[in-house]
Amino acid sequence: MSPARRAGTSSGVSPRLAYDLLRWFGTHRRPLPWRSARDPYRVWVSEVLLQQTRVEQARPYFERFVRRFPTVRALARASEAEVLKFWQGAGYYGRARRLRQAARVLVRDQEGRLPSTVEGLERLPGVGPYTARAVASLAFGLPVVALEANGLRVAARWTREEGLVSSAAVRSRLESRLASVLPDERAADFNEAVMELGETICTAAAPRCGICPVARHCRARRELEDPATLPRVPAARRRPHVRAAVVVLERKGRLLLQRRPSSGLLGGLWEFPGGKIEPGETPEQAARRELREELGVEPGTLSSAGIVRHGYSHFTVELHVFRAGNPGPVGPTPTRRWATPKDLERLPLPRATEKILSSLGWPAHGSVRGKR
Ligand code: ADE
Numbered sequence: 626m627s628p629a630r631r632a633g634t635s636s637g638v639s640p641r642l643a644y645d646l647l648r649w650f651g652t653h654r655r656p657l658p659w660r661s662a663r664d665p666y667r668v669w670v671s672e673v674l675l676q677q678t679r680v681e682q683a684r685p686y687f688e689r690f691v692r693r694f695p696t697v698r699a700l701a702r703a704s705e706a707e708v709l710k711f712w713q714g715a716g717y718y719g720r721a722r723r724l725r726q727a728a729r730v731l732v733r734d735q736e737g738r739l740p741s742t743v744e745g746l747e748r749l750p751g752v753g754p755y756t757a758r759a760v761a762s763l764a765f766g767l768p769v770v771a772l773e774a775n776g777l778r779v780a781a782r783w784t785r786e787e788g789l790v791s792s793a794a795v796r797s798r799l800e801s802r803l804a805s806v807l808p809d810e811r812a813a814d815f816n817e818a819v820m821e822l823g824e825t826i827c828t829a830a831a832p833r834c835g836i837c838p839v840a841r842h843c844r845a846r847r848e849l850e851d852p853a854t855l856p857r858v859p860a861a862r863r864r865p866h867v868r869a870a871v872v873v874l875e876r877k878g879r880l881l882l883q884r885r886p887s888s889g890l891l892g893g894l895w896e897f898p899g900g901k902i903e904p905g906e907t908p909e910q911a912a913r914r915e916l917r918e919e920l921g922v923e924p925g926t927l928s929s930a931g932i933v934r935h936g937y938s939h940f941t942v943e944l945h946v947f948r949a950g951n952p953g954p955v956g957p958t959p960t961r962r963w964a965t966p967k968d969l970e971r972l973p974l975p976r977a978t979e980k981i982l983s984s985l986g987w988p989a990h991g992s993v994r995g996k997r
Contacts, residue, residue, distance in 0.1 A: 626707045627839045637784055642842040643806045643815060650818035653825075655680075663813070665739040665764035666697050672750065672759045673724050676773070677717045677938070680824060697737040700728035703748035709973030716890055716938055718973070724753025736806055741765040762816050763836045768809035769915075771816045775823025781856035782827060785844035790856045829853070870912035871899030872947045873930065875984065878985075879963035881971065882957060883919070890939070892923070895972040897963070897981065898942070908945035916952065924949035933984055937978040942977055946984070974991050 654660070657680065659671035672692060674683045690711050693842060700708065705725060708712075712721035727749040739760065740746050746757035752886050757858040758771035772780055777790040780799040807815055826833050829832035832852050834840045845852035858865040870993040882895040898919050908925055916922050931944040964972060966988060974982075 637844070638802050639842045640805045640806045642783065642839050643808055644738065645839050646818045646822065646843070647808070647811060647814055650814060650821060654712060654817070654821060655825075658684060658691075660817075663764050665741075665760060666779065667691055668764040669752075669756070669760050670724065670866055671738060672756045672763075673720050674715065676720060676756065678715055679813075683715070686712070686890060697728045697731050700725055701732040701737070703892055705887075706971070706973055713816070713894075714974050714976060714979075715975075718894060719888075720751060722887065722893060726750040727752065734930045739764070741767070743767065743769060749837065753867075759816065762812040764814060766810075768807060768812045770803045770807055772800055772803070773820060774795065775815070776819045777828045778829060778856055779819050779933045781821045782832070782840070782845035782852050783843050785848060785855065787855070789859060791859070809927045825874060864936070864938075867940055868902045868908075868945070869899055869940045870902055870908045870915060870943060871897040872899055872912050872916055872924070872927070872949050873981070874924075874949050874952060876951070876963060877964050880966075880969075881920075882978075884960040890937075894975045894978075895962075896975055896978045897946075902945070909947065912945070912947045912949075916949070920952070920955050921950040922955060926950050926953045931984060933977060933980045935980055937976070944981065945979055 657671075659667050671683070671687055674690070675837060677684070694703060694708070694710055696794050703725065705722060708721050708725045709718055715721075728737075728785055730749060731739065739766075740748075741761070743754075743757045743761045746882070747754065751762075755771055755773050758769045759773070761767040762769050762771055777796065779798060780786070780803055781790055781795075784799065784802050786799060788798075790796060790799070800948070803819070807978075822837070826837050830853060834843070835850060837843070837846070840846050843852070845855050849855070853921060874925050883898055884895050885891050885893060887893050898915060899912060900915040902908055903914075906914070910928075912927055913924065918923055927947040927949050930948050933944045933946055936943050937961060955961075962968070969982065970989065971997055
């Protein structure tokens with residue numbers, strides 16, 4: 626540690642903070658499944674999962690995922706559909722697709738081993754600056770600071786940062802302030818302790834400063850009436866609302882499903898034919914138009930089977946569900962199939978499609994959520 630770092634004053638962060646934080650973490654660390662052995666593969670999977678998923682929600686996904694894909698090689702060998710199936714319900718499916726792509730790169734180029742440098746990790750598909758630093762410190766013990774959403778909030782409060790933490794300049798400022806007090810040999814514990822504090826005490830809306838082990842080092846606590854006003858957040862944008870019509874075609878105990886394009890929202894997942902209801906259209910007109918455009922068929926009668934609503938993280942949907950009589954011949958293609966109940970257990974499905982299936986009385990379809 627340099628003398629400036631030892632003094633810890635240029636950053637405004639007291640070196641005592643790291644000491645108090647680590648002492649607290651020593652007795653309060655939660656026994657999370659990715660913490661048991663610092664296996665780089667498990668750390669990497671957990672960090673990707675935790676990018677957009679809360680710890681308690683991520684836990685069952687993580688356990689099931691690493692049981693089925695225990696190594697980089699096992700993940701690289703699996704089909705994309707199977708990997709997505711194990712991610713079903715966790716959302717942000719691009720994470721799972723890129724995790725598998727990266728595993729294939731590692732098997733091809735590095736004998737299935739993860740690189741042990743930040744730069745090497747950042748070259749992998751889906752590994753951004755945070756994930757690279759998290760894996761480098763948690764799995765390989767490198768002395769780097771890794772701040773995810775919780776850590777950024779905590780660091781912004783400690784140092785009374787008034788800028789937006791979504792800005793790259795602010796993030797790197799916060800990282801270097803914390804780097805000035807990072808105990809090199811305990812980078813993994815330090816980073817996890819910062820996250821843990823953010824998840825359990827220094828929460829976004831209601832920080833519990835009364836029980837915070839580092840409250841005395843926190844500028845927001847000392848200088849502001851309400852520490853929760855930091856970090857500043859831009860006004861939330863409303864989630865767009867999508868109205869769509871979908872059609873359940875059933876033939877001999879099978880349902881017609883289509884695969885969404887790999888890139889984009891819910892990429893690679895399987896759903897019923899259908900699409901957006903255009904302005905001026907009734908749901909039924911939209912359903913007929915979509916069947917014509919997507920399948921080239923004119924259904925006979927369409928009967929309404931209710932409305933299913935679901936809120937994804939980026940948009941909300943209202944699906945007007947129809948059942949159709951026999952539409953005539955519709956053959957399978959690589960992105961279209963007549964799925965049996967067994968297929969439904971294997972194919973990755975969006976949550977709204979699961980809800981439609983349940984509303985029609987079809988059995989559970991394999992997501993962690995469905996199993997609980
Ligand atoms: N959030 C991101 N990574 C985490 C970790 N390793 N432990 C707890 N929460 C986290």
